Amino acid sequence: xxxxxxxxxxxxxxxxxxxxxxxxxxxxxxxxxxxxxxxxxxxxxxxxxxxxxxxxxxxxxxxxxxxxxxxxxxxxxxxxxxxxxxxxxxxxxxxxxxxxxxxxxxxxxxxxxxxxxxxxxxxxxxxxxxxxxxxxxxxxxxxxxxxxxxxxxxxxxxxxxxxxxxxxxxxxxxxxxxxxxxxxxxxxxxxxxxxxxxxxxxxxxxxxxxxxxxxxxxxxxxxxxxxxxxxxxxxxxxxxxxxxxxxxxxxxxxxxxxxxxxxxxxxxxxxxxxxxxxxxxxxxxxxxxxxxxxxxxxxxxxxxxxxxxxxxxxxxxxxxxxxxxxxxxxxxxxxxxxxxxxxxxxxxxxxxxxxxxxxxxxxxxxxxxxxxxxxxxxxxxxxxxxxxxxxxxxxxxxxxxxxxxxxxxxxxxxxxxxxxxxxxxxxxxxxxxxxxxxxxxxxxxxxxxxxxxxxxxxxxxxxxxxxxxxxxxxxxxxxxxxxxxxxxxxxxxxxxxxxx
Numbered sequence: 100x101x102x103x104x105x106x107x108x109x110x111x112x113x114x115x116x117x118x119x120x121x122x123x124x125x126x127x128x129x130x131x132x133x134x135x136x137x138x139x140x141x142x143x144x145x146x147x148x149x150x151x152x153x154x155x156x157x158x159x160x161x162x163x164x165x166x167x168x169x170x171x172x173x174x175x176x177x178x179x180x181x182x183x184x185x186x187x188x189x190x191x192x193x194x195x196x197x198x199x200x201x202x203x204x205x206x207x208x209x210x211x212x213x214x215x216x217x218x219x220x221x222x223x224x225x226x227x228x229x230x231x232x233x234x235x236x237x238x239x240x241x242x243x244x245x246x247x248x249x250x251x252x253x254x255x256x257x258x259x260x261x262x263x264x265x266x267x268x269x270x271x272x273x274x275x276x277x278x279x280x281x282x283x284x285x286x287x288x289x290x291x292x293x294x295x296x297x298x299x300x301x302x303x304x305x306x307x308x309x310x311x312x313x314x315x316x317x318x319x320x321x322x323x324x325x326x327x328x329x330x331x332x333x334x335x336x337x338x339x340x341x342x343x344x345x346x347x348x349x350x351x352x353x354x355x356x357x358x359x360x361x362x363x364x365x366x367x368x369x370x371x372x373x374x375x376x377x378x379x380x381x382x383x384x385x386x387x388x389x390x391x392x393x394x395x396x397x398x399x400x401x402x403x404x405x406x407x408x409x410x411x412x413x414x415x416x417x418x419x420x421x422x423x424x425x426x427x428x429x430x431x432x433x434x435x436x437x438x439x440x441x442x443x444x445x446x447x448x449x450x451x452x453x454x455x456x457x458x459x460x461x462x463x464x465x466x467x468x469x470x471x472x473x474x475x476x477x478x479x480x481x482x483x484x485x486x487x488x489x490x491x492x493x494x495x496x497x498x499x500x501x502x503x504x505x506x507x508x509x510x511x512x513x514x515x516x517x518x519x520x521x522x523x524x525x526x527x528x529x530x531x532x533x534x535x536x537x538x539x540x541x542x543x544x545x546x547x548x549x550x551x552x553x554x555x556x557x558x559x560x561x562x563x564x565x566x567x568x569x570x571x572x573x574x575x576x577x578x579x580x581x582x583x584x585x586x587x588x589x590x591x592x593x594x595x596x597x598x599x
Contacts, residue, residue: 227296408461425469471531
């Protein structure tokens with residue numbers, strides 16, 4: 100075969116025997132012929148003394164090998180199936196299939212601070228399926244949206260919004276997110292696996308679903324997404340803005356802006372929870388300076404929401420009567436110094452400014468912009484906020500006992516079912532939808548105040564639901580789901596169908 104020759108359909112798979120799992124930097128293995136295999140992004144391997152570069156992707160199956168000695172582990176046989184073509188450095192007399200290495204591996208949670216650095220694909224899929232079941236069990240959502248854009252659709256409230264719209268009102272959905280696919284033995288992010296599972300479930304239900312992975316703050320992403328909407332759907336009748344990012348590259352100035360979670364004006368000291376060991380301690384946070392406040396507003400405020408809506412309007416991609424929502428949180432007085440009155444609170448005030456401006460701009464087409472103030476829940480974003488994990492642990496105990504506890508999917512189902520489509524959104528005096536109403540009930544908050552003053556490391560287990568907090572945190576990454584065998588090997592290389 101000459102360099103660049105296309106492989107024939109008759110090329111048979113080869114089998115490579117290895118004693119190690121694939122690694123994203125280097126795979127050392129031993130083909131049946133004894134030559135060495137290397138993996139360095141593209142796959143390189145040696146056959147008959149010549150080196151070929153693999154340029155395409157192929158499927159791989161894994162088989163148990165035979166032990167060669169009492170102290171030597173049983174090898175793994177990797178079968179690589181043909182696809183695409185090879186680039187040869189020399190003429191070869193053998194036909195070698197094009198391969199990429201996709202390893203099966205046992206995936207366990209690896210927690211670093213308030214984040215888990217691994218995610219389980221089957222667990223994430225199960226979590227998505229459970230959320231879909233919640234919506235379907237409640238029946239169809241009458242008068243729900245039919246063409247929905249969700250900006251920040253891969254986790255938390257954004258994912259739940261996409262699920263509620265799709266499986267509650269049979270909506271076609273477009274999702275935008277910034278996630279990482281798997282690479283070698285490094286798992287994908289939970290949001291990637293969530294989105295892959297959502298698309299598979301949507302396809303099985305006959306629902307349109309298309310996803311875009313990249314920087315939602317960029318003009319390029321807005322252009323790409325809107326072009327797809329115009330081509331596939333024409334217009335959207337609902338736009339959910341649910342981005343939570345620690346940084347933003349401004350699309351006009353290219354300045355990299357970073358958000359901080361700090362009080363304003365003076366230092367803040369309060370009780371805090373070490374989520375790694377369950378110790379209730381004390382934390383002091385220094386106040387933000389003016390630049391930190393401004394950058395937090397630029398990242399988490401309303402400017403990008405406005406940019407998305409203006410771009411959609413300019414492209415005539417907004418249907419008459421379109422509704423758009425962004426999500427916020429207020430919380431109890433005890434969290435106000437770090438939240439409502441802190442840097443993130445300033446960003447939320449800017450979000451409300453944007454809501455009022457968008458409301459006026461959408462009025463000519465009968466549209467409406469909303470802020471939905473949601474309940475405190477365990478999300479990847481809330482886990483990073485000091486003081487909040489302790490508050491959530493106390494809150495879960497109280498609301499579960501009262502029978503009023505909701506997770507993201509119950510909240511978003513209630514938003515679509517009872518507020519947006521019922522004709523009775525029940526706005527507060529500031530025009531906001533309040534899905535935190537059950538959380539902020541006097542009976543709940545009076546107990547929170549009592550237990551906050553009393554809670555210590557010693558009585559924490561009695562007063563709070565830390566087990567529930569931890570279980571929900573792990574579920575965010577696909578761990579702790581019933582029916583998933585976490586001791587079994589799983590294929591971490593999962594594609595999002597519309598992106599693959």
